[in-house]
Amino acid sequence: MRFARISTRLIAVLLTHLAFALGASAFEIEDRRQYPAEDGARELRIISTADAPVFEPIIRAFQLAHPDVAIDYVIASSTELMKAISEEEADFDLAISSAMDLQTKLANDGFALDYRSEATDALPKWAKWHDQIFAFTQEPAVMVIAEGAFANRPAPRTRDDLIAMLRDNPAEFDGRIGTYDVRISGAGYLFATQDSRNTDSYWRLTEVMGRLNAQLYSGSKAMIEDVAAGRLALAYNVVGSYAAQRLADTPGIRIVPFEDFLSVMLRTALIPKNAQNIEDAGLMIDFLVQLNQREDIEQETYLAPVSAQSLNENYAARPIRLGPGLLVFLDRLKKETFLRNWENAIVQK
């Protein structure tokens, strides 16, 4: 059993390296999965930032509806995905990413194709841009805490509460706070820049976390694992859907959504300029934006589908707005300045 799993992994990795080494591609991929069809006449090539286990239920359900479409699913980080589409102009049929800013830049710079269907017309206005970017999930940035560390104190509900608590109990939280390394993680950078726009507390919080030797992570998963293992007391700005997924099989962790504001990231799909199989890419987009009709998939993936109603119910929720505003923090100078300030605050040499 164990051997079998290792060998499939190995084959997958080998395949990956072969394919992209031969294609002289400069972008790095993390994983590659292939889902053959009953008759493999049509193939849909997807590049995505979502891990295979998260996305697999969606692919399976899609193939149930369209059994003749084989799917080649390549996983890469959001920056590598951006590089693949904009610099390498790789011929993927669909790019799915949680980095809304990079997706926006791809569309703005002309690397995406227009697509319109009844399904996309039904999307709320904030869930699409320019008929090129289509949001299909809404995932809040939450705080995950270890229940052990909060046994005899209430979990903070706002960022100001969090700052006060950390200041009052430096010994207990020293080295036990986790957050994104925004220099590496696209999602982390997006959350951080939105935080900095939404509240003045952000820089104070970052400084406090820096003083308490916060641990820096490149992804949500490792952070949640370390909270579960008790190595961290809390993780700040974790993708809510991953946390919800882990909550089911991991005891001792809790999700705390902030009440002052809750950045909500939209996972989006776009059809790259060099797409070969535009028709099936369109089918997949239609399928994705209609996920709100598939509760079974939501229960399996923990990905909350786009829903204007659930956003309206939560007053704190602030969906990150698609559009040229997102280009601002991708500006070279702006990014340099932001990262310099962040480093000054968190690394505190």
Next chain:
Amino acid sequence: MKRRSYRTSIRRRLLLQLFTMAALLSLAFFLVVRAVAERAAADTQDNILLASATSIADAIYSEQGAVAVDLPYSALSMLGSISEDRVFYRVLIGEETLTGYDDLPLPSPAQGEFETFMFRGEEVRSATVTRTVSSGGSKERATVIVAQTRLGLAAISQRISGMAAVVGFGFLLVATALSLVAAQSALAPLNRMTQSVARRGPDDLRPVDTQTPSELVPLVDALNSFMARLKASLTQSEEFIAEAAHRVRTPLATVRAQAQMTLRRSEKPENKASLRAMIRAVDESSRSAGQLLDHAMVSLRTDQLQDEVFDLVELTQDTVAHLRPTADLKDIAISVELYVETLPIRGDEILMQNALRNVLDNAIKYSPEDSDITVRITEEPRISFVDQGRGFSADDLGDITKRFSRGANVGDIVGSGLGLTIADEVMRAHGGTLEIAPNEEGRGSCVSLVYPRD
């Protein structure tokens, strides 16, 4: 050389002109609204682009001798608030790009602060703002260019054009309907006048006194004065004819009476013969004069035919009774065959009487002594005069009804050639015909007056 005659219609011309005017106005409205709206939409985009570029220019600062810019979030997000258009920007210090899209072209110095050009396959509009900044002690020129595609603008102007087109078309429809009404009401007095004139009887020559708009007053005045003159001239003619008949017949009658008396008294056969010739000549002159005047009367009356109901049977019998003495002179027996009791018809009684008299007079004139004439009245309505005379000669039939035309068969019988002309004109005026045929039962002819069925 035939001139193609076509009727011009004031109403049609009025409608056409009003419609053309409305169409031109609608088109002008559409073009103006569209131009104004597009200008307004374009100005809005320009203003936002300028605001965006200005806010970026305001965020340029120098730090340790180097120039930097802290791109404000709102600078680009404000561009996203009106449309989903693609946005490009570039900040230059001197000739060097500080940040943004390196390939965004510099504005040409000739243009103003706004420019439209193609960039990355789409038309973009750009705004440029320049500032002087100090960089390392020296003054540098900073240029900020912000550009945006114009799809949103196109969508707006399309929507506005659509709306303007709908409104313009609606305007056209309403204007057309109104011009129909306007043409109708403008022509209403004319129609009223036409109707009031058309409704009049044939000899109603009273002046028109319907309410007329001032534009029609000259026409109505002209019409009225014309009618007055016509009336006067008609009255004059009728009076003249009556007077003439009287003046001609009375002396002739006196001459005839004198001649008759002298004839009775005279004994010499040669005197008697010349007196008889004299009497005959007087009769002929009197008849000819009568016919000439009758014809004049017929011509006058057929133009303004009376429309009254009378019994054709009765009229025929009266006429026969009137001419019986003349027939008796030649021992001619006139018998009337009636196939109907009464024949009420509409028309001019005096004219009909004239026609009947002339045809019967011919029958008597062209019949030999001691013969029979049958007057047959049938339901058709048709009145036939059958005689046993010399009959018509075939060569004459073509234009025997022409004025003053007499047949080759007349011999020594005198006449004016007007009798059949009168009968023919009267029948035509009533919509009927005069038929000339041989007597089917032997010698002679059969002349019929055929009246149209209702």
